[in-house]
Amino acid sequence: MLLGNSIRFRWDPLSFLSACQGIDGPIVAIEDGLYLVSGPELIETILHNRDDIFLKTGSSEAGDMVSFPSSLMNSSGEDWSLKRRAMQPDFTLRRVASGLSSTRVITEAHLEQWQTGPRSGDIRKLLQELCLDVGCQFLLGTVLDEEGKEAFLVLSDAIILKTREPVRLPLHCFDRTSYRLTSAREAAKAVARAAIARAGQEHGKAGSNNWIGSFVNRTSVEDAEWLCDEFCAMVLSGIEPMSAGLTWTLHLLTSHPDVLQRVIAEVDALSSSEWAAGEGLAGLHPFPEARASLLEALRLFPPAWLTGRTVARDTMLGDFFLAAGSAVMISPWINHRSARFFDEPDRFRPDRWMDGTLQQRLPRYAFFPFGGGIRRCIGEHFSLTHMAFILVCILKRFILKPPSKTQVKAYPALVLRPLGVKLALMPRATAAY
Numbered sequence: 001m002l003l004g005n006s007i008r009f010r011w012d013p014l015s016f017l018s019a020c021q022g023i024d025g026p027i028v029a030i031e032d033g034l035y036l037v038s039g040p041e042l043i044e045t046i047l048h049n050r051d052d053i054f055l056k057t058g059s060s061e062a063g064d065m066v067s068f069p070s071s072l073m074n075s076s077g078e079d080w081s082l083k084r085r086a087m088q089p090d091f092t093l094r095r096v097a098s099g100l101s102s103t104r105v106i107t108e109a110h111l112e113q114w115q116t117g118p119r120s121g122d123i124r125k126l127l128q129e130l131c132l133d134v135g136c137q138f139l140l141g142t143v144l145d146e147e148g149k150e151a152f153l154v155l156s157d158a159i160i161l162k163t164r165e166p167v168r169l170p171l172h173c174f175d176r177t178s179y180r181l182t183s184a185r186e187a188a189k190a191v192a193r194a195a196i197a198r199a200g201q202e203h204g205k206a207g208s209n210n211w212i213g214s215f216v217n218r219t220s221v222e223d224a225e226w227l228c229d230e231f232c233a234m235v236l237s238g239i240e241p242m243s244a245g246l247t248w249t250l251h252l253l254t255s256h257p258d259v260l261q262r263v264i265a266e267v268d269a270l271s272s273s274e275w276a277a278g279e280g281l282a283g284l285h286p287f288p289e290a291r292a293s294l295l296e297a298l299r300l301f302p303p304a305w306l307t308g309r310t311v312a313r314d315t316m317l318g319d320f321f322l323a324a325g326s327a328v329m330i331s332p333w334i335n336h337r338s339a340r341f342f343d344e345p346d347r348f349r350p351d352r353w354m355d356g357t358l359q360q361r362l363p364r365y366a367f368f369p370f371g372g373g374i375r376r377c378i379g380e381h382f383s384l385t386h387m388a389f390i391l392v393c394i395l396k397r398f399i400l401k402p403p404s405k406t407q408v409k410a411y412p413a414l415v416l417r418p419l420g421v422k423l424a425l426m427p428r429a430t431a432a433y
């Protein structure tokens with residue numbers, strides 16, 4: 001039975017997770033020492049980690065399994081706590097919303113290129129490049145040159161490939177995917193070092209506004225290697241989940257023309273002059289239909305579909321004994337698609353989010369695309385505001401149509417990558433800018 005679970009989980013994790021929805025019990029053993037937890041109360045115990053038992057997976061074997069061991073994402077204990085406190089002020093809603101005017105300029109430049117490029121293509125790749133520029137603008141106050149962008153896109157692909165392997169060898173094993181990942185990482189780090197040095201010099205100048213510069217000034221960071229790791233990890237955190245979330249949203253919207261029409265009507269309600277004057281830059285609130293579609297896409301296809309913790313010492317989780325060293329996995333995929341929490345759980349129904357009360361009515365860990373507890377995503381406000389804004393910009397500019405035959409697949413790696421979302425882009429006659 002356990003061997004069966006292990007093989008199914010490693011080879012086809014999404015169908016394994018979907019099958020877990022029918023299982024009566026909040027914990028499923030995947031193999032000896034590896035458990036999948038879906039009960040909302042137990043997820044809360046793990047993520048809030050009040051007794052310091054559930055350690056972020058990766059922290060102990062960081063050097064060998066993850067690309068940027070000293071980044072916030074992969075650090076732990078006091079080291080993590082110092083970094084999180086130092087970085088938090090740069091990710092408040094007010095701070096990230098102030099970057100929307102730059103995101104607008106960048107998005108418009110990209111959409112201009114989409115308009116003159118091929119009329120149909122893999123929208124994920126276009127969005128990945130756009131999100132890379134948006135992320136770098138926020139972090140550095142500028143975008144990378146073509147070579148620098150390529151280095152990060154290659155690294156992102158290498159990470160996705162590595163993290164989809166059913167049995168993952170540590171990076172020092174130098175198997176093909178490890179080799180590809182380590183060399184891509186070194187190339188990206190060289191780009192990062194040069195970019196950080198430039199951003200640091202720029203920061204002294206009047207009007208410069210970038211995370212790296214202000215962060216270094218505010219905290220007097222001296223560990224250049226850490227800053228480099230942090231920058232790389234942040235860029236990758238922006239590229240993959242944001243572009244995946246946006247691609248899923250566009251895929252779902254174009255396959256539900258009635259919903260798409262409602263979002264377009266909302267976008268069009270803002271007149272060209274209001275749009276040109278910068279209305280809508282305040283964040284999500286002027287576009288509730290767009291926001292609801294985004295939340296619904298994050299429900300059905302949570303980009304961060306699996307996360308894990310290592311058990312530091314013997315403990316009970318509910319009625320279940322966990323030995324020290326066991327691993328617990330948590331996947332929003334299970335609860336996000338469970339009929340216990342959502343009516344018609346497999347249907348794309350953004351209307352469920354429209355009155356703004358669903359999130360309060362749900363148990364805490366029924367919907368958690370950004371995780372929870374102390375390690376909750378630091379980029380949540382950034383992602384939601386900037387993704388909604390990019391979505392609005394796209395719908396203002398283009399009519400999007402899926403080809404008649406299309407094979408879309410979810411590729412469950414570090415992020416739930418959408419494969420095969422091809423959309424025809426037709427400039428709207430009423431394009432407002």
Ligand code: HEM
Nearest residue numbers: 073237238241242245304307369370371375377378379383
């Ligand atoms: C749709 C977009 C995003 C999604 C769905 C997402 C999801 C998540 C989730 C679920 C976690 C918690 C992982 C865990 O508990 O193990 C996380 C952590 C994190 N995310 Fe995001 N993320 C997104 C975008 C971003 C962006 C844009 C940034 C940075 C600019 C970012 C930076 C981070 C960092 C640094 C952490 C680690 C926080 C810590 O451990 O203290 N994320 N993210």
